[in-house]
Amino acid sequence: MTEHSIAISGLAPRYIDNAVASLRLSSLPALVWWRGGSLEALDDVAGLADRLVLDTESPDETWARAETFLEKTAVTDLRWTRLTRWRALLAHLFDLPRVREAAAGFRRLSIDAADVPAARLFAGWLRASLRWPDSNQILIRQASSDGKSPLERVHLEGERLTITLQASSSGTCLQASITSEDGVDPRARVVPLGDGALTALIGEELGIRTRDLAFERALRAARELAA
Numbered sequence: 496m497t498e499h500s501i502a503i504s505g506l507a508p509r510y511i512d513n514a515v516a517s518l519r520l521s522s523l524p525a526l527v528w529w530r531g532g533s534l535e536a537l538d539d540v541a542g543l544a545d546r547l548v549l550d551t552e553s554p555d556e557t558w559a560r561a562e563t564f565l566e567k568t569a570v571t572d573l574r575w576t577r578l579t580r581w582r583a584l585l586a587h588l589f590d591l592p593r594v595r596e597a598a599a600g601f602r603r604l605s606i607d608a609a610d611v612p613a614a615r616l617f618a619g620w621l622r623a624s625l626r627w628p629d630s631n632q633i634l635i636r637q638a639s640s641d642g643k644s645p646l647e648r649v650h651l652e653g654e655r656l657t658i659t660l661q662a663s664s665s666g667t668c669l670q671a672s673i674t675s676e677d678g679v680d681p682r683a684r685v686v687p688l689g690d691g692a693l694t695a696l697i698g699e700e701l702g703i704r705t706r707d708l709a710f711e712r713a714l715r716a717a718r719e720l721a722a
Contacts, residue, residue: 546700574616579689584686585621588658598625605650608647609646613645620709668685669687
């Protein structure tokens with residue numbers, strides 16, 4: 496992936512799809528990176544994309560519109576990409592027999608987040624994955640923003656176990672710990688958070704060609720959390 500880009504500005508929304516179409520190579524799949532603008536233009540551009548990557552500061556209106564073309568093209572959000580290591584680490588913990596056996600007992604999720612919409616996506620993913628009822632509690636708190644990680648801390652409480660994911664102060668590592676009635680499991684897991692640069696995130700998305708059904712479920716659940 497190169498760092499060259501072409502900015503389209505000054506066009507009326509009805510002409511943006513023509514501009515994008517003129518830049519496409521018909522023999523190659525097209526990824527559209529959407530940073531905001533007219534929702535009318537988004538509707539037109541989405542029809543030209545094999546993969547639509549959303550990246551807006553306030554995503555609620557864009558997320559609502561994205562629901563209308565999930566069946567037409569692959570849709571994702573860079574917030575989802577930034578959460579990859581958080582989701583992967585928590586999913587790996589559920590591979591442990593003691594965590595898997597306790598899965599039905601988790602009742603409360605609290606997240607400290609520099610990026611609240613990202614926290615809603617993460618909470619939506621977990622809610623959809625565990626098929627949580629509305630009675631389970633989800634609490635999202637705004638944390639100070641250092642630009643290194645969208646989330647700072649995730650705390651998942653259950654009847655038998657508590658799981659905590661915590662970003663390091665340097666923003667380079669992510670640590671997971673499990674606490675039970677027997678105390679804290681000494682086998683804490685630490686993984687690198689990876690490269691959060693824009694080029695790395697877009698490069699990750701370029702390697703995916705199919706629809707991300709887990710994201711689509713998380714998106715629907717995240718929108719319900721905001722309702």
